[in-house]
Amino acid sequence: MNNKRVINPHKHVIIIGAGFGGIQAAQALAKAPVQVTLLDRQNYHLFQPLLYQVATAGLSADEIAYPIRAIFQKQDNLEFQLGEVQSIDPQTRTVQLPHTILHYDYLIMAAGGVTNHFGNGQIARHSFGLKTLDDAVRLRNHVLRQFEKACQESNPVKKKAALTFAIVGGGPSGVESSGALSELVQLLLRKEFRCMDKSDVEIILLEATDRLLANLPQQLGEFTVKTLQEKGIQVRFGKMVETYNGLTLTLADGSSIAAETLIWQTGIQAAQVLQQFPAEKDRIGRLKVQNTLQIPNHPEVFAIGDGAFLLDKNGQPLPMVAPVAMQQGKLAAANIQRLLNHEPLFNFTYKNPGMMATIGRRKAVALLNGVAFKGLLAWLIWLFVHLMQLVGFRNRIMVLINWAWDYLFYEKTVRLIGPE
């Protein structure tokens, strides 16, 4: 049992989670008269929007992950601890880790979200999510292995199933994954796998509603459907998954698809540790916060990002995207400083910088300041915005080089099956 050993007159702020929200909150407290302990299960900050690139071999894992200690090297009032929070007790104001109990004066819960399989154990066991680096690497290894396997498969039915990839979820993640996957497939077929051709491979994007990218204007959704179809992807609407056993995907309407790969990009829920916190939550476990981002009855506790539930000025739940987490992180930090100074707190108002989704090489859709973009221009905007957001200079250089290579030579670069 190792209690916090630093004898410090400053108040102690614990931040759980070094994702977008946690990092912003931690950095915003750099000059505050507090001691910050940042906790995370991993020792790196993950740039999630580009996970699908790792999954489709466009980037290597280390290009979208940056060691947390390196990020905060120069922040003297911050200490990082690697560990998984087991539970939080707001009564004693303590956070429990496997071998440690930490006491806080203020707490920012920024643990984010995890894949939601809606209670379906089969789907959880047999499908691939895309929320962690481990997810992405596993999926990439699997896809490449499926090609190797199909190459040696003489039975046409089995070969087809090995090369049928189903993606569930017509939001940005599902769209981006199918687009990138189709490009990886095209490249593999064209260059390296002479033992099969285009007609052997099927990529199917399944969406429960009647449109893709429901958060963007309809014209962009339609442009997306057309673009995906041109890439050979089958887009099927009104399809909900009943269950999946690793070989057969059964849909709610009774039909089934023989596919050895199911990528689940349609459900999210709050991280376990947040769902255990004793406060009111929504349907998917997100903690309901006040406009100040405080938990009701626990003014020293804040929740931000994917794990927090708050309505915007139109009465709609805020989307689970990086800009929300980042802005909330800054506000939670500011409000802690206001609490220290006994000043009134700020209310959170979301400044929506727009939404984007890539559909493949040099094509994307974007909505910025109410203006819709599509095609190459949207893709360049997407590229620029993401590169600027990437934490750490070297990561940006690497991503730029990888992309330049890809652009010039149309070659996916991380086609390794293995621990990487």
Added chain:
Amino acid sequence: MNNKRVINPHKHVIIIGAGFGGIQAAQALAKAPVQVTLLDRQNYHLFQPLLYQVATAGLSADEIAYPIRAIFQKQDNLEFQLGEVQSIDPQTRTVQLPHTILHYDYLIMAAGGVTNHFGNGQIARHSFGLKTLDDAVRLRNHVLRQFEKACQESNPVKKKAALTFAIVGGGPSGVESSGALSELVQLLLRKEFRCMDKSDVEIILLEATDRLLANLPQQLGEFTVKTLQEKGIQVRFGKMVETYNGLTLTLADGSSIAAETLIWQTGIQAAQVLQQFPAEKDRIGRLKVQNTLQIPNHPEVFAIGDGAFLLDKNGQPLPMVAPVAMQQGKLAAANIQRLLNHEPLFNFTYKNPGMMATIGRRKAVALLNGVAFKGLLAWLIWLFVHLMQLVGFRNRIMVLINWAWDYLFYEKTVRLIGPE
């Protein structure tokens, strides 16, 4: 059961293993009137000499591994199959994989070597080897986790054990690993882990004989010892390992060391599949070959590289290094063509290009054409030779950039704990 389905008038050459030897042999057969099937358990060729860089976070895994299919994209007479050879039957001239039996006219066994724990199961279980990418990534994750763990450890004895790293083997691999490890440690301490200092960390290099780098001139070995000691590494001679249980390292002389990390870089044996081949072998399972690299009584079967045993012109066994494997690969391919043309075969003579080992940043030792080099010059030679050997243009660029960065900013770049 999937027999080779290509009806081909050409003879069929199977090459087991896409390491240095296998790749060279395959490429040397590009213009030969044969059909080549290259087999490997992984889908990538691994540049083993730089594995220790991945283990000490200097390079990411994908920078030293190149997809085999990409290497042979343009070689029309070659097909790659991902799979692990279960057994070889020289009587029926077949190679057995999990779901396939392949028939060969000629066979080149280039499966290489694996770590040898000399039958000690405890050591096998608790130590870290450095022969595969998986090894390197596991070791890196472990080292970084040890630092995180020690940071939270208040018991000084446990903290010390967590930060004590023992390396067994005073050959090039052991020397390179200790040097690189000490630099990773120095960097972590200096920049990111304020919770400990130099005196908390111990790196101990254990060698059974009385000198390091026995294959190089004594002066270079002495220079190496001095350099390692200046880096804070303890070099202990005449030390053999009795056993290791993950916490305590027991030496043959009865002494023991409390260390939570043991890196085993002192034993190698031939790959399992080679040890099962029905022919005469040496003490560590290497197949004894004739000067032509053929297996006695099986003129259509060749063995090369780490899995083959052959004496040089001085009656010494050839070293288990990349240049030997590469030269033998070319010769085996040439001899197959001689067999096809009913011409007399060539005997193998090793052209020793020299030996090198790095001792850390900008310091190495090298012996080229009988001339000994040490220090920065040797390091530059080492750098140049390795970069030129790296397969694939893009890998070279990446390695160059990483190294340039390291050199300029003294920052290890892959400090991620995780699947990567």
